[in-house]
Amino acid sequence: MLIVVALGGNALLRRGEPxxxxxxxxxxxRAASVLVELIGEGHSVVVTHGNGPQVGLLALQAAASPGDGTFPLDVLGAESAGMIGYVIEQELGNLLKHRLFATLLTQVKVNPNDPAFGHPTKPIGPVYDEATARRLAAERGWQIAPDGDKWRRVVPSPKPLVILEASVISFLVERGVIVICTGGGGVPVITRDDGSLCGVEAVIDKDLASSLLARELKADMLLMLTDVDAVYVDYGTAAARALRRVSPKELSGRTFPAGSMGPKVSAAIEFIEATGKSAAIGKLEDAVEIVRGECGTWFEASALFPRNLGLPARHR
Structure with missing residues (x-):
């Protein structure tokens, strides 16, 4: 199978780690070794990745520079995608010396009138306690929101519409190249009235961009890997239940946090409704077992499988 594997920012930098x-x-x-296991199972992979912690750190570093060190988020997104993609490519290459790799900066077109620009939800940068987050927000003009039991800066996250390098990625995949692309959801760009492109101050959600990429590549599966073993209802409560196999219809009326699991669920639904194929969400270390259908949360177009919305936590 051709699998678009989306590595979450929290899979690449564990919560609480410097x-x-x-x-x-x-x-x-650690992530590269998991990807090699998938490839060893006979699958082709295209790797995408998050950049929330990294792009936020770069923004803090730029703001702390002498003089006018501020760079827009599209430039910082490109910088973080290059930085992370470089290390992913190198570590994969260390394990698969006979394979070809390419890390590709990816521009993703968005709508300049997307309502997300007026309602930031995408968390970036370090986590803070509430008092520190509110102080920084007042000092720096940030928007902030809860992230678990901590707080983070949030920025606009417009919907990805077109991946401009999709044909290049497809060309490489057809020739057996393992491509690392759409880093941090890709670099958000808009089209000016004269047809030229320019970047915008935003960070695209990596999972929604990965879903779009998977559709454009006609991939067989979208696999989103994070630090949580499954999608849960009533997450964080005593009634929490892991979802095992679900269809979009079965999730109708349920909501998930906008800054974390919500985009993943939306990405899965978009992919399967457009293609009739499968998507899955789960823990990085469980990737091979998830693809085999043994754990994680599977999203499928129909409900022909046994209805099971409430596994007691957990499949780890």
Whole structure:
């Protein structure tokens, strides 16, 4: 199968870990070994990845520079995609010396009138306690929102419409190249009145962009890997239940957090409704078992499988 594998930012940098180059590389090495297992099962993969922690750190570093060190988020997104993609490509290459790899900066067209620009939801950067987050928001003009039991800066996350390099990615995949692309959801761009492109101040959700990429590549599966073993209803409560196999109809009326699981569920539904194929969400270490259907949350177009919305936690 051709699988678009979306590595979550929290799969590449564990919650609570300092954002150091060493920690990032150690986690990417762990992710690379999982990807190699998938490839060893006979699958072709296209790798996408998040950048929320990294792009937020770059923004903080730029703001702390002497003089006018501020860079727009589209430029910082491209910088973080290159940084993370480089390490992913290198660690995969260390394990698969006979394969060809390409890390591709990816521009993704968005609507300049997307309502997301007026309602930021995408968390970036480090986590803070509430008091610190509110102080920084007041000092720097940030929008902030809860992220678990902590708080983070949030920025606009417009819907991805077109992946401009999709034909290049397809060309490489057809020739057996393992492509790392759409980093951080891709670099958000809009079309000016004269037809030229320019970047915008936003961070596209990686899972929604990965879903779009999977559709454009006619992939067989969309696999979203994070640090949570499944999608849960009533997450964080005593009544939490892991979802095992679901169809879009069975999720009708349910809501999931906009800054975390919500986009993943939306991405899965978009992919299967457009293609009739399957999508899955689960923990990085469980990737092979998820693809085999043994754990994680599977989204399928029909409900021909046994209805099972409420596994007691958990399949780990």
């Amino acid at each position: 954002m150091t180059a060493g920690n990032q590389r150690a986690n990417i090495k």
